[in-house]
Amino acid sequence: MGNVIRGRVIIRGRAKGEVLVSREPLSFWGGYDYRTGEIIDRRHPLSGHIASGRVLAVPFARGSSTTTAVLLEAVRAGTAPAAILTTSADSFFALASIVADEMYAKPIPLLALEPGDFARLRTGARVRIHEDGTIVEEETSTANET
Amino acid sequence: MALKLSRSDDALLTGKHGPAAQRAMSIVTRMAEVHGASDLMDITGAHIDSTIYIGEAGLEFAERLASLGAQVAVPTTLNVSGLDEHHWQEWAVPADWAHKAHRQMIAYQSMGCLPTWTCAPYQTEMRPSFGQQIAWGESNAIVFANSVLGARTERYPDLLDICCAITGRVPAVGLHLTENRAGEILMRLVDVPPALQKDDSFYPVLGHLVGKIAQDRIPVIDGLAAQPSEDQLKALGAAASSSGAVALFHLVGVTPEAPTLEAAFQHRAPKREIDVTLDDLRQARRELTTAGGEQLHMVVLGSPHFSLAEFKRLAPLLIGKRAHPDVRFLVTSSRAMALLARQYGYLQALEVFGGRVTVDTCILASPMLPPEVKLLMTNSAKYAYYIPGLLGARVTFGSLEDCVRSAVAGRVVRDESLWEM
Numbered sequence: 001m002g003n004v005i006r007g008r009v010i011i012r013g014r015a016k017g018e019v020l021v022s023r024e025p026l027s028f029w030g031g032y033d034y035r036t037g038e039i040i041d042r043r044h045p046l047s048g049h050i051a052s053g054r055v056l057a058v059p060f061a062r063g064s065s066t067t068t069a070v071l072l073e074a075v076r077a078g079t080a081p082a083a084i085l086t087t088s089a090d091s092f093f094a095l096a097s098i099v100a101d102e103m104y105a106k107p108i109p110l111l112a113l114e115p116g117d118f119a120r121l122r123t124g125a126r127v128r129i130h131e132d133g134t135i136v137e138e139e140t141s142t143a144n145e146t
Numbered sequence: 147m148a149l150k151l152s153r154s155d156d157a158l159l160t161g162k163h164g165p166a167a168q169r170a171m172s173i174v175t176r177m178a179e180v181h182g183a184s185d186l187m188d189i190t191g192a193h194i195d196s197t198i199y200i201g202e203a204g205l206e207f208a209e210r211l212a213s214l215g216a217q218v219a220v221p222t223t224l225n226v227s228g229l230d231e232h233h234w235q236e237w238a239v240p241a242d243w244a245h246k247a248h249r250q251m252i253a254y255q256s257m258g259c260l261p262t263w264t265c266a267p268y269q270t271e272m273r274p275s276f277g278q279q280i281a282w283g284e285s286n287a288i289v290f291a292n293s294v295l296g297a298r299t300e301r302y303p304d305l306l307d308i309c310c311a312i313t314g315r316v317p318a319v320g321l322h323l324t325e326n327r328a329g330e331i332l333m334r335l336v337d338v339p340p341a342l343q344k345d346d347s348f349y350p351v352l353g354h355l356v357g358k359i360a361q362d363r364i365p366v367i368d369g370l371a372a373q374p375s376e377d378q379l380k381a382l383g384a385a386a387s388s389s390g391a392v393a394l395f396h397l398v399g400v401t402p403e404a405p406t407l408e409a410a411f412q413h414r415a416p417k418r419e420i421d422v423t424l425d426d427l428r429q430a431r432r433e434l435t436t437a438g439g440e441q442l443h444m445v446v447l448g449s450p451h452f453s454l455a456e457f458k459r460l461a462p463l464l465i466g467k468r469a470h471p472d473v474r475f476l477v478t479s480s481r482a483m484a485l486l487a488r489q490y491g492y493l494q495a496l497e498v499f500g501g502r503v504t505v506d507t508c509i510l511a512s513p514m515l516p517p518e519v520k521l522l523m524t525n526s527a528k529y530a531y532y533i534p535g536l537l538g539a540r541v542t543f544g545s546l547e548d549c550v551r552s553a554v555a556g557r558v559v560r561d562e563s564l565w566e567m
Contacts, residue, residue, distance in 0.1 A: 068303035
């Protein structure tokens with residue numbers, strides 16, 4: 001994915017984790033089991049993946065308004081993604097993160113990426129997200145280009 | 147662009163109207179900043195989707211607001227809850243779950259909201275009018291209000307909807323503003339037979355396809371020969387807001403902001419043009435089905451909630467027939483619609499047929515179905531979209547007539563003739 005991507009900060013925060021990316025938008029209602037962190041939309045390419053603790057990258061939230069309520073439950077249950085990356089300021093994810101901050105002081109870092117940068121993300125990459133919106137790929141066992 | 151607050155916004159934010167309004171205003175202003183809004187604006191109504199009981203966090207949120215004395219500032223309707231308040235014991239709803247879902251109902255009602263308990267608030271006396279600024283949650287209600295009624299709402303997520311209702315204010319962004327309501331994608335129907343266009347089952351299938359193509363853009367659909375009914379438009383919108391993030395569509399010659407193609411685009415050029423063929427629609431229809439023609443456990447109708455007109459249309463299809471003993475036949479609706487349907491005499495045929503009505507909720511929002519229900523059939527694209535993920539069950543999409551025939555036969559029976567022309 002290249003070493004550094006700069007995203008626009010929608011909700012500020014630090015996180016690290018493994019990227020889980022899809023170009024397909026996702027509804028959390030009917031799409032995310034907050035008890036397990038599993039993606040359960042059986043029509044979605046990430047169906048069956050566990051997003052808990054990972055850096056989830058989807059272009060935006062589609063479908064139900066209840067996406068925010070499910071994401072808030074996931075924060076409370078400790079099964080939410082470590083951070084969420086989108087292609088535009090997604091109001092559903094942003095609101096869930098703001099309420100998670102107001103209620104539990106646990107906002108989910110949320111960044112909006114340029115489509116070109118979003119396309120560079122790849123599942124499995126380990127990244128660190130900084131408060132200024134930079135996303136840095138961490139060293140892995142395979143040699144990185146310098 | 148910094149957010150400018152009015153003196154009364156400021157009073158809310160600094161707690162002069164109490165802690166609940168302060169908390170709500172804090173959330174509204176933080177969302178305004180996310181959107182880069184420069185102002186807040188007044189609304190004259192709200193619809194609260196946060197009523198659906200999901201778990202402890204949503205309940206905590208509602209009860210905290212209620213205990214702080216929250217009251218809505220504008221007329222506010224309530225979406226489906228987690229249970230049929232007076233009949234949940236007839237289903238498989240666990241008592242503990244029902245108790246919590248009921249606490250959530252009470253919390254929202256105590257804030258001064260109307261206990262409409264429906265995902266189709268546009269079928270109530272609180273239906274907004276053209277140009278009215280509102281804050282609505284519930285994806286199908288949002289798209290109906292914007293597209294069919296010409297009222298103006300953003301796509302409000304759960305939890306924000308109630309904050310807007312308490313403050314009476316929303317960020318002045320998005321679909322509240324005329325310039326953001328122009329069509330973006332042109333979808334032209336090219337070879338769809340008129341007979342299919344008149345059929346109810348065409349609209350949820352078209353909606354499913356529209357949502358997939360448009361995603362979060364505003365689609366303009368041109369080339370429709372039929373004049374769709376309100377329930378057909380409801381089905382189109384509910385489908386498009388499930389498979390996509392559609393909050394507004396224009397149907398040229400039908401919806402109020404699209405008297406002409408040029409008007410729908412506000413005289414701008416489409417960003418994309420797509421021909422929609424019968425083949426595309428057949429593919430979309432296939433996608434709504436995950437089960438085969440095997441045994442059937444349940445037929446479910448009414449997502450969005452069944453209207454009086456739909457009860458009227460269903461009743462004559464049931465006369466002189468009985469559902470197969472192994473098939474449950476359920477219609478989900480609001481308590482007001484069910485009451486009207488009874489008064490109009492539309493429920494007797496349903497009851498003789500062996501069918502039932504559930505109000506206040508639906509099979510997706512309430513854990514009401516026993517675990518043996520694994521194969522369902524519906525005429526709703528929204529039900530078809532969400533049943534696999536939310537219920538872990540399989541689903542077949544069909545027309546209303548297909549659903550009745552299948553309920554009688556005890557297995558899926560579909561008439562393919564309209565789709566094979």
